[in-house]
Every structure is written in C-alpha cells, then in structure tokens.
Amino acid sequence: MATAIQAPRHPAGLAQKLADSGLRSTPQRELVYDVLLTKRDHPTADEVFARVKPELPGISLATVYNCLETLVQCDLVRAVNFERGPTRYCPNLRPHAHFHDEVTGQTHDVDLPETLFAKLKSELPPGFDANAVEITFRGKAQSSAN
Amino acid sequence: MATAIQAPRHPAGLAQKLADSGLRSTPQRELVYDVLLTKRDHPTADEVFARVKPELPGISLATVYNCLETLVQCDLVRAVNFERGPTRYCPNLRPHAHFHDEVTGQTHDVDLPETLFAKLKSELPPGFDANAVEITFRGKAQSSAN
DNA sequence: CAACAAATTGGAATGATTCTAAGGTGCAAG
DNA sequence: CTTGCACCTTAGAATCATTCCAATTTGTTG
Numbered sequence: 001m002a003t004a005i006q007a008p009r010h011p012a013g014l015a016q017k018l019a020d021s022g023l024r025s026t027p028q029r030e031l032v033y034d035v036l037l038t039k040r041d042h043p044t045a046d047e048v049f050a051r052v053k054p055e056l057p058g059i060s061l062a063t064v065y066n067c068l069e070t071l072v073q074c075d076l077v078r079a080v081n082f083e084r085g086p087t088r089y090c091p092n093l094r095p096h097a098h099f100h101d102e103v104t105g106q107t108h109d110v111d112l113p114e115t116l117f118a119k120l121k122s123e124l125p126p127g128f129d130a131n132a133v134e135i136t137f138r139g140k141a142q143s144s145a146n
Numbered sequence: 147m148a149t150a151i152q153a154p155r156h157p158a159g160l161a162q163k164l165a166d167s168g169l170r171s172t173p174q175r176e177l178v179y180d181v182l183l184t185k186r187d188h189p190t191a192d193e194v195f196a197r198v199k200p201e202l203p204g205i206s207l208a209t210v211y212n213c214l215e216t217l218v219q220c221d222l223v224r225a226v227n228f229e230r231g232p233t234r235y236c237p238n239l240r241p242h243a244h245f246h247d248e249v250t251g252q253t254h255d256v257d258l259p260e261t262l263f264a265k266l267k268s269e270l271p272p273g274f275d276a277n278a279v280e281i282t283f284r285g286k287a288q289s290s291a292n
Numbered sequence: 293c294a295a296c297a298a299a300t301t302g303g304a305a306t307g308a309t310t311c312t313a314a315g316g317t318g319c320a321a322g
Numbered sequence: 323c324t325t326g327c328a329c330c331t332t333a334g335a336a337t338c339a340t341t342c343c344a345a346t347t348t349g350t351t352g
Contacts, residue, residue: 022298024298060301116269124256130284138278138280139277205332
C-alpha cells in the first residue's frame with residue numbers, strides 16, 4: 001500500500017556491509033547514506049537531518065545520529081571534526097586531508113600521496129605506533145566553486 | 147642525566163604579551179599560565195580549574211575559560227582538539243603534531259621537521275592557501291611511564 | 293501467527309562551553 | 323587621595339551538539 005521504494009542510487013554495498021556487521025538495511029540508513037553520497041559537502045548531522053526529512057518525514061534526529069554512527073562503524077563513512085564544531089560526515093574513504101576555508105566555512109577534501117602519510121608515520125619517535133593520521137589545513141581557498 | 151627545569155613563577159613574557167594586546171596581568175591569568183607551563187600534559191579547562199583552585203580558591207570555572215581564551219589570543223598557548231572531546235591546552239609554541247594514545251587517553255607532543263610542514267602545504271592544489279596545518283596521530287604508545 | 297531481536301522515536305539528560313548581569317580592581321586625572 | 327572608567331571576575335543561566343532512555347514499531351524466524 002505504501003509508495004514504491006525508490007531504487008537506491010548507491011552501490012549495492014550498503015546492505016552487504018551492514019549484514020557483515022550483523023545489522024539490517026533500513027530505509028533510514030539507506031537514505032542517510034544516499035544523502036551523504038549525493039552531496040559531498042561534509043554535512044553535519046543537522047544538515048543530513050534536513051536533507052533526509054523531506055523524503056522520510058517521520059525520521060527523527062536521534063535516528064540520523066544513529067544511522068551516521070552505524071555507517072561510521074561499518075567503515076562506509078568517516079566522521080570529521082574541526083575545532084569543537086559539530087561533527088561532519090564524509091563518504092570519501094581514500095586517505096585524504098581536509099582543508100577548512102576560514103572565509104566560507106566550507107570543508108574540502110585534499111588528496112595527498114600515500115607516501116606522505118607513510119612518511120609522517122615514519123617520523124614518529126620509537127615506541128609510538130600510529131594506526132591513523134589526521135591532517136587538517138586551515139586557510140583561504142580562491143575558488144568557492146564546488 | 148637531564149636536570150629538571152623549574153618553570154619560573156612569573157614568566158617574563160606574560161605581562162608584556164598581555165600589555166601588547168591592551169590587556170592586564172591578573173593573578174588568575176598568571177596562575178593559569180603557570181599551571182600550563184608546570185605540567186604540560188595538555189589539561190582540559192576542568193583540569194586547569196582543579197589545579198588552580200587550591201592556590202586561588204575563589205577562582206571560577208568561567209574565569210579559567212576566560213584566561214585560557216586570553217592566553218590563546220595572545221599566542222602564549224595553543225588550543226588542541228581531538229574528536230569532540232573537551233579542548234586541551236598546550237604551551238608548546240613550536241610547530242608540532244599531537245599523538246593521541248588510544249589506551250591511556252594521553253596526548254603527546256611530537257616534534258616534526260619544519261620541512262614536513264612545508265612539504266604538506268606544497269601538496270595543496272592551486273588556489274588553496276593554508277596558514278596552518280594540524281596533524282594528529284592516533285594509536286598506541288609503548289611507554290605509558292613518562 | 294507468535295516470539296524475539298533489532299531499529300526507530302520523542303523527549304529528557306548530559307557535558308562542554310558561552311553568555312549575562314552584577315559586582316570588583318586598579319590606574320589616571322583632577 | 324577620590325572618582326571615573328575600562329577591564330576583570332564571578333555565579334548561574336543558557337546554549338549547542340550529542341547521547342541516553344523507555345516505549346513503540348518493524349522485521350525475522352520458529
């Protein structure tokens with residue numbers, strides 16, 4: 001009786017990845033993931049909520065938080081933080097840095113050569129074993145064009 | 147063996163740096179700064195509050211926040227954030243990275259060659275002009291004992 | 293279908309930080 | 323010195339993002 005479920009625009013990986021963790025694929029999770037893939041501007045949970053609500057009016061903010069957390073757990077999405085601001089979400093899984101534009105407040109992905117990440121880790125003093133490195137630039141970007 | 151160096155009770159630079167910004171040197175500001183210099187373990191505002199209170203029992207948490215903010219403004223201290231946790235404060239002004247120990251929760255300074263910071267900035271795509279880079283490692287450090 | 297587990301929901305609770313309004317403090321000019 | 327005034331500190335209220343909670347709802351399985 002309900003409206004037909006729209007074909008998801010994302011690869012079939014979601015349901016599989018969720019299942020791998022013993023989790024279910026739900027309309028909320030699919031839509032939240034879809035929203036992240038569709039507009040990759042590092043939205044906050046609130047922004048995701050706003051984008052998701054028109055398509056699923058009954059969804060709650062708590063659920064958006066839950067879904068985002070789930071996606072992060074499944075390694076489908078990365079959480080990005082900048083100076084105590086609200087957490088932002090990013091579906092780019094390749095190792096990359098973030099550039100925060102101080103003027104516009106926008107966050108841009110910056111691809112860096114894998115070698116640089118390796119070099120950084122190699123600079124650690126003995127006894128320090130890093131399994132992740134986060135690199136954040138702050139400054140001005142010339143083109144505000146996406 | 148290295149000699150333990152005692153932080154001067156009244157760092158000469160403080161009053162001057164404050165005056166440069168048209169601000170006053172107060173007992174609260176001096177003590178907060180002193181506490182940061184004395185135990186450089188990246189304390190949170192709450193932790194600074196706890197360390198400062200015995201010496202100045204009337205001090206309020208709001209004042210600690212104010213003092214810390216003032217010190218950051220005057221470039222005497224840096225604010226360090228890690229994944230939405232409470233802001234931590236660091237009197238190390240040289241460019242350096244932070245290593246976050248996932249086991250102990252401790253934050254360690256990691257000195258990196260200046261050239262690496264330069265190299266990172268040079269990797270930015272054209273049009274991106276960074277005036278700051280933050281590097282955070284996450285992992286395990288062998289020596290929990292300092 | 294019934295039972296059970298996983299998910300979702302709205303609202304309350306939490307934690308860090310900031311705001312606000314009301315006193316203090318200290319120096320400079322008279 | 324005393325008064326003015328800008329700067330500071332203070333306690334508590336307010337804010338903001340996020341998490342927790344208890345009560346449904348939904349989906350799966352026996």
